Amino acid sequence: xIEQLGLYLSENADPLAKQIMADWDALxxxxxxxxxxxxxxxxxxxxxxxxxxxxxxxxxxxxxERKALAWVAVxxxxxxxxxxxxxxxxxxxxxxxxxxxxxRLKEKADSTIASQGIIRLDSALSFSHAASLRxxxxxxxxxxxxxxxxxxxxxxxxxxxxxIQ
Numbered sequence: 116x117i118e119q120l121g122l123y124l125s126e127n128a129d130p131l132a133k134q135i136m137a138d139w140d141a142l143x144x145x146x147x148x149x150x151x152x153x154x155x156x157x158x159x160x161x162x163x164x165x166x167x168x169x170x171x172x173x174x175x176x177x178x179x180e181r182k183a184l185a186w187v188a189v190x191x192x193x194x195x196x197x198x199x200x201x202x203x204x205x206x207x208x209x210x211x212x213x214x215x216x217x218x219r220l221k222e223k224a225d226s227t228i229a230s231q232g233i234i235r236l237d238s239a240l241s242f243s244h245a246a247s248l249r250x251x252x253x254x255x256x257x258x259x260x261x262x263x264x265x266x267x268x269x270x271x272x273x274x275x276x277x278x279i280q
Contacts, residue, residue, distance in 0.1 A: 116228045117235070120220060121172025128161040128168075135160065135215040142211070149211060151204065159191040160212075163243065167216070171239035172232055176275040181242070185270050188243035192250025205251055209244040213237065242273050 124131065136157055143150040166187050170180040195205050216236055220229045249256060249269065256262060 116224065117172050117232050120224055120228070120232050121168040123223060124168035124216070124219065125165045125173065128164040131164055131219065132157065132160040135164075135212070138215055138218075139211050149207065151207065151211070152200065155198075155200065155204070159187060159194065162187050163191065163212070164216070167236060167239045167243065170242075171235040175235075176239070178270075181270055181273070184239060184243050185246040185266065188246035189250035189253070189266070192247035193253055194250075195247075196251045196253075202248070202251055205247055206244075209240060209247070213240050216240070238275050242275075245269070245273070 139149070139151060163184075166180070166184040170176055170184045174180050192205060195202075213236075217233050220232045220236070223229070224232065246269070249266070253262065256265060
């Protein structure tokens with residue numbers, strides 16, 4: 116059943132991204148601390164949703180899927196830095212994405228399956244959040260570390276939850 120949730124998120128990433136952005140817009144007036152800058156694009160959102168689903172729900176944190184998720188997140192962070200968007204906004208985006216994906220899982224599955232999916236998605240969200248910050252600070256990291264080696268360590272050493280029996 117968790118895999119089916121992942122397939123649902125992955126196959127519907129584009130319309131879900133539009134729904135999620137509408138949710139974020141509606142949330143802003145009620146909770147102004149969640150407002151995102153109006154000029155921000157959300158080009159990475161559909162791909163991020165698909166990669167999160169593939170990593171956490173369709174597979175169980177497979178190496179190929181972790182790498183794909185890490186790189187889309189790095190690109191997101193680099194893009195935000197290039198646009199001059201404050202780092203705090205990246206944190207806010209991940210908080211909002213977590214909230215929106217949790218809502219979608221609760222709508223689509225019973226509470227037991229949704230809870231298991233949320234735990235797995237939360238792990239993938241934490242991983243992609245950390246990867247985005249690495250992308251955001253890539254120039255500084257490259258000044259003091261081998262970027263490719265650091266990313267390999269990051270992807271390999273990140274701790275994911277053990278399968279729930």
